[in-house]
Amino acid sequence: MPPKAHMKFGDGATAAPSSTDKSTTAGKQNPFSNTYGFKTSSRSSQSNGGKKRARDCSPKISGKGEAQEGLKPESSIAKKQRINGPDSGFSLQKPARVLPNGVMGKTIKGTNHSKAILPNQKAIHRAAEDLKKARAELPIARSKMDIRQKLRRNDVLLLNGETGSGKSTQTPQFLYTEPWCKKQLIKIQNKDGRAEEVAVGGVIAITQPRRVAAITLAQRVAREMGCTLDRSTKQGEVGYAVRFDTVVPRGMKIKFLTEGMLLQEMLNDPYLRQYSAVIVDEIHERSMDVDLISGFLRLLIHGDKRGRGGVPLKVIIMSATLDLGGLKTFFAKPETKPDYEPGKNHDVFRKEAIKSSKKSKEDILSDGKAPARFGKLKGPLANETKSLPPKVELPEESSSEDDEGVAKNGVAYIHVKGRQYTVKTYYDEKPTPDYLDNMLKTVFQLHVAEPLPGDFLCFLTGQDEIETLKIQIEEWALKLNPKLPKIKVMPLYGSLSPDAQQAAFDKVKERYTRKIVLATNIAETSVTVSGVHVVIDCGKSKVKQYRPRLGMESLLNRPISLVSAIQRQGRAGREISGKCVKLYTKEAEEKMEHDEKPEIMRSDVIEAVLKMKARGVDDVLNFPLMDRPDIVAMEKALLQLHVMDAIDDNGILTDAGKKMASYPLPAAYGRVIVEAAKNDCLVEAIDVIACITSDSEIFLQPKSEEDRLEVEEHRKLINHPKGDILTYLTTLRKYVQEEQQNRLDWCKQHMISSRAMKMAVMIRRQLHQTCKSQKILKELPPSDPQPFKEPLPTQEDTLLKTFVKAxxxxxxxxxxxxxxxxxxxxxxxxxxxxxxxxxxxxxxxxxxxxxxxxxxxxxxxxxxxxxxxxxxxxxxxxxxxxxxxx
Known part of the structure; x- marks a missing residue:
């Protein structure tokens, strides 16, 4: 591997063996010493502020028991004042029986779940007690009282918490015991005009842009609250819901779910009666679903509350990088912003954010102090940031709250200051055309220089790059001096199975081993990749751009935004002070866009239009979106839905359109299912759709000409002369005819992804159940394994015609x-x-x-x-x- 001329770590940087291995590595023994000038020696564990650190680098807290979550015990006098006084403070009180609209309501008493604690439950509770100390040290813990107080007096809260402050895990735990978060029986008037008693509230929903974040955060919060969370969980306070995977135990108070799943729930419950509050996390990513959610929430907040029996819905918007001007105006009471028209937040308000970010960007990106444990780095890469003035905040509106703490525009705001750990930033000295080669060299430079413990997180653009770099790192790792730490490379991208994704988040179990996680922007937000102290950022991401006139999507590598750069850097400071090495220059960062263009402005909006129509929005062009798509894109989507018979000539949703919207699938595949039910090929269509909508590609691509010839030979009996749709059908049916223990070998022989096939079988089973419940599938197919049966030519044509219709x-x-x-x-x-x-x-x-x-x-x-x-x-x-x- 040639030397890296413009990057250099040196000056006696060390690599520390574990506490059980004190052997040293001489510079001559290191295969990279002549290239990079490293000398390695044994190094003892470093202290941090006088606190002893465990192997995982988490601070070991000394001192006697602290009050739970930092709250002092309440005196009897304070208790009387709380109950009898006009202000209830921050402790629990009985919920008011009279609702805002004058409707009388009663709280549903919860079931007393106290029972004998089993041995494994004791271990769970002990783990939760241990986590309390770490939770109390999170920056957001200091804002617990403010968050509660703001939401008692306001229905909307913008929570701007810096990366690593703990907002995603702690905020729902602060709120689920609040008086307004109780399930209540309310009398409402139904469609027939009769009084009906319904349950409203009791659960807090918190949305995440990705399924891995929703599951991982739910599991973390469950551990902190002392309960289990898996598919066998029957009772607990935490649950989650992602596509084709839901764990919703009895007694659930906090529910993590993807944005798409919340939109799916709105089909059956447009007023979100199950929830007392909805927390929209990572709103800065501006996915299409989060824009739709924001529009529906705005209607629920400021619209007629009769559907909820007068019970308000609390809405909390969270991000590390909030566009305050745009979001405040969007969620404000309409009468306070009479001139505001939704649809141009990105263009109108981003200038204000950019102006502020230029003043505070460097302070956001680094605190200017290098952590002592890393030592001093020299060379062209080490563009160390000078000390900077305090962070500049966007100016608050004058007198935005009255004496009671009620926001005049209906939107309260809290900024959670401080990160738990500092992050030091380093830039490339000059641009490099091949960032993948640059990444490889940087990984090994840091590996021989950085002590253990300390894992790496490398950001790349996609699966192909990750797999390529993984092979290269593993090949070069074999040439390292055996006295250096071993390397374990873990991929992390969206199409991996949930188990494979979770493996990247877990701590490395092997002794004297460094974990190197190669990830897409799936690791950019919310979740903590355990053990990571160093982030290496390539500064690129794959961006999807839809061309409505051509009906075509482009997927191209583009520079990331400043918001993404901040988020990526923050991954290094989640568990200990860390560093971020950016494989681009400081000048390139200064030219970055402040944030990404919202997905709804650069994607095919057919899914968005169908979801709006299904939720009762007839005039989609005037629906309150933060940013409105191009009119050509909207017209193209309406035309496509009309061609698919999802809407009629008047733009009204048809029965077929309603069924399409009910499936957790893209609109076109929903249309395939509807048409297949008519054409008596539903089971075959589900098999094909299960393969196509699996999280990753079914067919692995050969890496060499020899592999290609071998794969072609093995796939002769799978490949269908009529094309890929029937090839998917044949592949799944040949896979499920195998016994469970033989399927992995079958996949290896045919170079087919076993993870993708397992996911396809799960999706297939879920779609069978959904179609059975809708009575479009008379009975469930027999269980696998089943002998392979070749479809007749007429059946093949019928299936292809069904896909043509959609x-x-x-x-x-x-x-x-x-x-x-x-x-x-x-x-x-x-x-x-x-x-x-x-x-x-x-x-x-x-x-x-x-x-x-x-x-x-x-x-x-x-x-x-x-x-x-x-x-x-x-x-x-x-x-x-x-x-x-x-």
């Missing part, structure tokens, strides 16, 4: 020049090399994905007939007749 906008015909041209738009498209039809010349093709990399590609391609496309477009059944038929 994906008619993604079809192409063979042109006179031998190139495929899309049916709508007449744009050229090529079959992607990953398709089994690559290189084939056919009358017409259907592709399920349309992407642009080097050129316009159709992926997941199948052979169809031109008259099927014509029939789907015109809705004329005569067009589906075979040529020559009368």
């Amino acid at each position: 994906f008619v906008s993604k079809t192409a015909l063979m042109g006179g020049d031998g190139l495929y041209v899309t049916t709508l738009g007449r744009n050229p498209v090529y079959i992607h090399p990953s398709s089994v039809l690559y290189g084939r010349k056919l009358e017409a093709v259907l592709f399920l994905e349309h992407v642009f990399t080097m050129k316009s590609y159709g992926k997941k391609v199948s052979a169809v007939q031109a008259n099927w496309i014509e029939g789907a477009l015109l809705g004329n059944r005569d067009c589906e007749k075979e040529p020559g038929e009368s």
Whole structure:
């Protein structure tokens, strides 16, 4: 590996063996010593502020018992004042029986769950007690009283907490015992005009942008509250819900869920009666679902509360990088902002945030003090930040609260100051074109220099880069001096199975081993990757850009935003003072956009439009979104839904559209299920959809020409001459015909992802249950394993016609020049090399994905007939007749 000329760590940097291995490594023994000039020696554990550290570097707290969560015991006099006085303080009080609209309500008494504590429960409770000390040290613990007080007097709270402050785990725990967070029986008027008693409230929902964050945070909060959380959990205070995986125990008070799952719940419960509060975490990521959630919450806050029996819904918006101006205005009472029109937050208010960030950006990114345990780094990389003035805050509105603490615009605000640990920042001296090679060299520079314990978190753009770098690191690790720490490389990206993702978050179990996590931006927010003290940031991410006129998505590597840079850097300071090495220059960072363009402004909005329609929004163009998509994108989405028969000529949702919205699937796949139920091919369609919507690609791509030839030989009996849809069907059915113990070997032989197949089987089972409950599937298919049965040619055609009905906008015909041209738009498209039809010349093709990399590609391609496309477009059944038929 050639030397890295413009980066250098040195000056006697050390690598510390574990406490049981005091052997030293001489500079001549180190294979990297001539390249980087490292000398290694034994190094004892460092102290931090006089507190002894355990092996995992968590501070060992001394001293006698502290009051629970930092609260002093309440005296009897204070108790009387609390109960009888006008201000209840911060302790619990009986909830008011008279609701804001004058409706009388009563609190439902909870079940007393106290019972004999079993031995394993004792261990759980002991672990929770141990975590209390660490929780009390989190910066947000100092704001506990303020958060409670603000939400007693206001319905909306913006919580700006710096990365690592503990807001995601602690905020729901502060609130679930509040008086307003009790389940109540309320009398409301139903659709028939009759009085009906319903339960409102009792649970706090907290949304996360990614499933791994929702599950990991739920498990952490469960441990802190002394309860278990797994699929066998029947009773507990914490639960979670992600796509195709839900754990909702009895007595649940806190529920972590993905943004998409909360939107799905709004179908059956548009007033969110189950919840007393909704916490929207990491709102700065501005996913499409979070924008929709914000719009619906705004309507619930300021609209008619009769659907909730007059009980207000508390809304907490959280992020480490809030756009205060835009969010305050969006959620403010409409009468306080009469000139405000939703739809332009990103353009109108980002200037204010940028102006403030320029004043405080360097202070956000570093505190200017290098942690003592790392020693001093020299060389071009070590652009150390000077001491800076205090962080500049956005100016508060004058007299924004009255004497009672009620915000005049209805939106309270709290900034949780301080990070638990400091992070030192280092930049590249000059730009490098190959950041992957730069990452590899930096990993080994730091590995031989940094003492243990101390794991690395490396940010890359996607799965391909992660797998490539993983192989390279493992190859070079074999050449290291055996006295240096061992290396364990852990990938972390969205398409990994939940178990594989969780493995990256767990502490490394092997002795004298450093964990190196290679992650996409899935590790950017909320969750703590245990043991990480060093972050290496490539400064890039893959950004999806939709072109509505072409109906095509581009997925390109682009520089990250300043907000993402802050979030990535913050991963290094979650458990101990750390450092962040940025593989880009300081000048490049200064040119970064303040934040990413919201997803809803750069994506196909067909899913958003369908979700709005399904939740009763007829005029989607005037729905209160923080940022409104381009009008062309909205019109394109409405046209696609009309072609799929999801909406009628008047834009009203059809029965088919309602069913489509009820599935936790993209709109087009929901349409496939609806059409397949009519065409008697539902079981086959579910098998295909289960494979396609699995978290990762089913078919692994060969790395060499030899692998390719071997794979082609093994996949001869799987690949279908009519294309990828029927290939997916064959693959799943051949997989499930195998006995459980043989399936892994079968996947290895055919170079198929066993993780993806397990997920596909789980999705298949869930869709079977959903269709059975909707009575479109008469009975569940027999359990596996089942012998493989080849479908008849007529059945194959019926299945392909079903997909054409849903994906008619993604079809192409063979042109006179031998190139495929899309049916709508007449744009050229090529079959992607990953398709089994690559290189084939056919009358017409259907592709399920349309992407642009080097050129316009159709992926997941199948052979169809031109008259099927014509029939789907015109809705004329005569067009589906075979040529020559009368």
